[in-house]
Amino acid sequence: MEVPMSPETIAAESGGVAILNRVLKAHASRFTPEGARSLLQMKFDQIDIDRMNALAEKNRRGLLTETGQQELQSYLLVGNLLDLLHSKARLALKQTAS
Numbered sequence: 363m364e365v366p367m368s369p370e371t372i373a374a375e376s377g378g379v380a381i382l383n384r385v386l387k388a389h390a391s392r393f394t395p396e397g398a399r400s401l402l403q404m405k406f407d408q409i410d411i412d413r414m415n416a417l418a419e420k421n422r423r424g425l426l427t428e429t430g431q432q433e434l435q436s437y438l439l440v441g442n443l444l445d446l447l448h449s450k451a452r453l454a455l456k457q458t459a460s
Contacts, residue, residue: 382443386450393454401451404444410437 393401406414417434420426426434 378439383446386446393451395455395458398451398454398458401447404447406441406444413437 414434414437417426417430417437420430421434
């Protein structure tokens with residue numbers, strides 16, 4: 363069972379990610395190689411990974427509370443933002459190597 367997302371949540375995430383993407387697009391070419399590598403080191407700690415797995419398991423079983431759903435959505439948003447940062451950092455490194 364998927365976590366249902368309200369229209370407000372979808373709009374907030376889409377808007378926030380879109381805005382961050384525009385900011386990063388404007389500045390990604392100015393990432394230093396060291397800065398880009400530093401961004402690539404950003405990741406979830408094991409305690410957060412364990413919590414995400416526990417929330418996902420509860421969600422699969424249909425036992426996730428509304429608070430748990432909000433927490434899981436927050437983890438998903440942060441994960442998406444990390445993915446975006448990593449993508450821009452890899453692109454900056456690739457452009458530097460060219």
